[in-house]
Amino acid sequence: MADITVDARGLQCPMPVIKTAQAIAKIDSGQTLEVIATDRGALSDIPAWSKDMGHSLKEEFEADSEYHFIIQKS
Amino acid sequence: MTVHELDTGTSEDPEPTADATPEKEKMVLIAASGDLDKAWPVMILATTGAAYGMDVTVFFTFWGLSILKRKDSGITGEDWRQKMLSVFHPGSPNKLGLSKLHFAGMGPKMMKGLAEDHNVASVQELLELAQDMGVKLWPCQMTMDLMGITLDDMIPGLDKPAGAGSAISLMKEASISLFI
Numbered sequence: 001m002a003d004i005t006v007d008a009r010g011l012q013c014p015m016p017v018i019k020t021a022q023a024i025a026k027i028d029s030g031q032t033l034e035v036i037a038t039d040r041g042a043l044s045d046i047p048a049w050s051k052d053m054g055h056s057l058k059e060e061f062e063a064d065s066e067y068h069f070i071i072q073k074s
Numbered sequence: 075m076t077v078h079e080l081d082t083g084t085s086e087d088p089e090p091t092a093d094a095t096p097e098k099e100k101m102v103l104i105a106a107s108g109d110l111d112k113a114w115p116v117m118i119l120a121t122t123g124a125a126y127g128m129d130v131t132v133f134f135t136f137w138g139l140s141i142l143k144r145k146d147s148g149i150t151g152e153d154w155r156q157k158m159l160s161v162f163h164p165g166s167p168n169k170l171g172l173s174k175l176h177f178a179g180m181g182p183k184m185m186k187g188l189a190e191d192h193n194v195a196s197v198q199e200l201l202e203l204a205q206d207m208g209v210k211l212w213p214c215q216m217t218m219d220l221m222g223i224t225l226d227d228m229i230p231g232l233d234k235p236a237g238a239g240s241a242i243s244l245m246k247e248a249s250i251s252l253f254i
Contacts, residue, residue, distance in 0.1 A: 012194045014122040018203065021125035052126060 002034035002070055003027055009038045009066060016042040017049050020071070024055065027073055032058065035069040042067055098129040100248035104241065107254065108137030108163060110170040110182050110197065116141070116254050117200035123250070124207035131233075132204070133241045135214035139221065140165030141197065142213055142228040151222020159221055167197040205231050212236045 006023045008016035016037040024033055035046055046069045050057045059070040101123040105116045116132060123130040134142055143150075143165030150160040175181040189196065195203070205211070213228060215235035225232065245251040 010193050012192055014118045014125070015195055018121055018125045018207075021127075049126065 003031040004033050006033060006035045008042065009036055011037070012039050013041045013045065015039075017045050020046060020049065021053075024053075024071070024073055029073050032070055032072045035067075035071065037067045037069075038065065040067075042069075046071075098127060099250075100244065101128045101130045101250040102241065102245045102248045102252070103130070103132045104251075104253040105132050105134045105138035105141060106136050107173070108140035108165065108170055109173040110185065111172055111174070112254050113138075113141045113167065113170055113197050114200075117197055117204060119252070119254075120204045120209045121200055121207060124204065124209050128250075129210075130204075130208075131210040131212060131244055133212045133214065133236070133244075135217050137163065139213055139217050139223055139228075140170065141167060141201070142211065142232065143223065144227060144229055145169070147223075147227040150224075150227045153222060156220075156222030160223075167201060170197065201229070212240070214238075 004023055004027055006016075006019050008019050011019065016035065016039055020033070020035050027033060035042070037046070046067075047057050047060065050069075050071050054074040056072045056074070057069060058072050059068070061068050101119075103116055103120055103123075105113065107113065116138075120130050120132050140163055145166035145168060147160075147165065149157050151157050170182065171179070172181040172185060186196070188194075210233045211231070212233045213223075213225075213235045215237050218224065218235055225235070
């Protein structure tokens with residue numbers, strides 16, 4: 001279970017990345033965050049953002065047409 | 075003085091202090107269009123750049139200035155030509171037109187309706203978000219003078235009006251610079 005969850009369901013580009021960036025600022029290094037999105041662009045955007053920011057994408061899966069990403073803050 | 079001496083002279087930058095935060099990467103966007111379909115990507119990239127932890131500056135020039143105009147700015151300028159420009163192109167995010175398929179305002183209406191149905195953030199929302207995220211918004215002084223637009227005609231919270239020199243100085247240091 002992630003430390004915090006970002007519900008970006010229904011939001012379109014660029015909001016999933018922006019909500020994720022705003023949320024990760026609130027947690028400590030090593031803590032995890034789960035992003036749930038429905039925007040198909042998030043499939044490439046969230047991993048790209050995580051990699052660029054140096055955070056690690058621990059898990060990525062699809063369930064009920066929703067995309068889940070577990071990111072650990074660097 | 076030889077070139078070598080010049081080089082060593084300029085390389086003596088002050089060492090960053092231990093507690094100084096590393097300097098953020100810079101992104102500069104030149105917003106030169108007042109079309110909705112240009113203003114939108116400008117604001118999307120500006121907010122996303124801020125989400126990437128970048129120091130983002132948007133320089134608004136020519137019709138791009140209309141993105142910053144307040145919706146109640148009314149007829150602006152002193153000269154009749156400036157006034158006419160403001161009547162035909164009043165500005166503020168909700169009054170921007172489309173570069174193609176404008177159809178006397180039907181196009182933007184349809185586009186905004188679609189955006190709402192698909193839950194795409196509006197230019198107005200993204201502009202507010204950009205300000206919240208610390209994106210710097212620079213109006214171009216020359217275009218303000220040319221069009222008769224004052225700081226009072228524009229939204230609050232803008233940076234000091236600047237010119238091409240400031241834009242170039244910033245772009246020289248930026249890792250991303252785009253003219254939209």
